Amino acid sequence: MNDWSLPRQFAGESPYSTAAQSTQSKTLRPRLEDADTVGTSICPFCAVGCSQLVYAKKGRPIHVEGDPRSPINQGTLCPKGAGTLGLLTSPLRLNYVQYRAPHSTKWERKPLDWAMERIAQITKRTRDETFTHTLPDGSAVNHTLGIASIGGATMDNEENYLIKKFFGGGLGMVGIENQARI
Known part of the structure; x- marks a missing residue:
């Protein structure tokens, strides 16, 4: 028949x-019947801030789509945003800290707390060693040229404002740049 x-x-x-x-x-x-959790997220690919719904099963993402409740993207995603699931589930994605000591030829796995503490210590040491209070003519500058920051295209205006205030005003960095070109 x-x-x-x-x-x-x-x-x-x-x-x-x-x-x-x-x-x-x-x-x-x-296709989403197996999802036991639906969470919200923000697309990581640019500063637009498109809202996403992330469907998961047993703590692992199985689908990502635009959130129709969002006034920004109204449930749509661009091709990059539509590829978020691939970013989350790629077997090439590292979910841990890799560290290579100076002059070493191999990478070591380290705890995140260790890495954050190390970054803070090196930043503080470098700032203290390179900080300039005044120029030879006596002009106050209170800055360091020993460290710099480059932001990425996923940072929005508010994040960039805070980075400028913290890194520039707090740490005295002069070299603060943002790579906002996608």
């Missing part, structure tokens, strides 16, 4: 039916 809806309709089923059904389509289930 042919399983297409048109032959079935000619065989006596309602000719007004617009539902094409087959044996296979009757067994299909909604």
